[in-house]
Amino acid sequence: MRGVNKVILIGNLGRDPDVQFLEGNIAVAKFSLATTETFKDRAGKLISQTEWHTVVLWRGLAELAQKYLHKGSLVYIEGRLRTRSWEDKEGNKKFATEVVGDNLVMLDKRMDLNNQDHPIAHHSGSGSGSGDNYSGLDIPPSLNEPADDLPF
Amino acid sequence: MRGVNKVILIGNLGRDPDVQFLEGNIAVAKFSLATTETFKDRAGKLISQTEWHTVVLWRGLAELAQKYLHKGSLVYIEGRLRTRSWEDKEGNKKFATEVVGDNLVMLDKRMDLNNQDHPIAHHSGSGSGSGDNYSGLDIPPSLNEPADDLPF
């Protein structure tokens, strides 16, 4: 209660997403995302800093990732932090912090504009990226209020 | 597609929320929210700057607002911007930008911790804020994945 746990990332995939299907045919996608920020240090020198994040997507978002994302894709991810812990075979306690995505926006689909036939990278062929209803890019606010009949 | 429109506010209600019910018994709440930020200007002087926002909540969130929020309440609102336009009686074009909330977190309920019986302010008596299941404070990610059986 009374908590907020929100992450917003824009970055590039380091590899193609790893997608798996659990029982019930539930898709889960996982990939590394690099966010690079540039800023000036105290001396005014330009510093570029890259951070790697593990992103996990479920269900519909995982399926979108499978269809449209690949190594190098630029994406906006909104989600929350989750830290998992376990013991490895030697009994060492391990931790991993992941970003579980609630929303995904693809930012380089625009490539298609210039170049409909050859999406920028080695998709696995399939019928991917074309067409224009990779609907649900946003899986957003399930709020859809009645039209503009606000009584104010 | 490919868009993001997100607002995050923490501030205090300027008045009790105005709640109305549309056909279908759909609740809509509206209130002014003051966000005050403090920072230093170029000269190092401390500046306090208050901005007023119009917040609109629908359905369940509007009902929570009606039950638990009042003048002075401190809240976290996450939502999106929406600008409406219309003509007033004199035919002047008018604009109003509102924040339509998708998520609400009440930040001063904690009062209850110290003082279960007298929430900090003049609630309308009702069965207000006590108890600890004013559930649904967050109306968040409808993502609920299977437990920790991630195959990675």
Added chain:
Amino acid sequence: MRGVNKVILIGNLGRDPDVQFLEGNIAVAKFSLATTETFKDRAGKLISQTEWHTVVLWRGLAELAQKYLHKGSLVYIEGRLRTRSWEDKEGNKKFATEVVGDNLVMLDKRMDLNNQDHPIAHHSGSGSGSGDNYSGLDIPPSLNEPADDLPF
């Protein structure tokens, strides 16, 4: 004090930015930004909703806008809401809500990768988008801590 007023947008410029210089040679840029979100309504139908925002940038960010942004540019803007009011000549009270940007990330510069010579749109010639040091894209956290000598 105790307030937050934050806006995060990803969208396209409706027109080239309008850039002006105030006394002291302070740059101010202003433009309209369209954010389009797609989601399913209660009936499962795909709805696309575009919202227009007025974005204002100051100083260095305004200069970046002047150099690199144009009609159609896809950008990430982080900023805060500010509502201004005034009276027009007829004495009508007017309001305008703007997003004052604190951070700007250009999301389609990538165009340059494919096509160094013809940025996607009619830049004003100048020495625009090429080169790779349109530094300061991010004008971010002026926090730059000492290297990784954290004592924990």
Added chain:
Amino acid sequence: MRGVNKVILIGNLGRDPDVQFLEGNIAVAKFSLATTETFKDRAGKLISQTEWHTVVLWRGLAELAQKYLHKGSLVYIEGRLRTRSWEDKEGNKKFATEVVGDNLVMLDKRMDLNNQDHPIAHHSGSGSGSGDNYSGLDIPPSLNEPADDLPF
């Protein structure tokens, strides 16, 4: 360039902050923060989920943490993710993901309202928390534009 790495948290400190001073008298604070989100699972059952984060603050923010934060404090933190890795004595590779805070807003100072003399917890006495100008809570946008002489 072209990246965003942003985290927004609202939660409670699990313990008093651990504050240290590095050479140059640079303060660094570190603490665990619990964010609890409540939502309904697929079956409509109310689920409460707590996530623990490691938060690191530098310089002025660390000093504020030292003065005003303690076990149980409710805070808003805005920052970015940083993952550090190292090898422990046994040569095992270890990872730790932290939230490096760029902004801090204290959300329960209001306690003072009800109870000026006994802030909710064992402060180190110092006369701190009272008064109402623990200014600089926000250390925000170093943008401070000239007053409202926008030429638009």
Added chain:
DNA sequence: TTTT
């Protein structure tokens, strides 16, 4: 491991 990405990207500029």
Added chain:
DNA sequence: TTTT
């Protein structure tokens, strides 16, 4: 007025 943008973009898909």
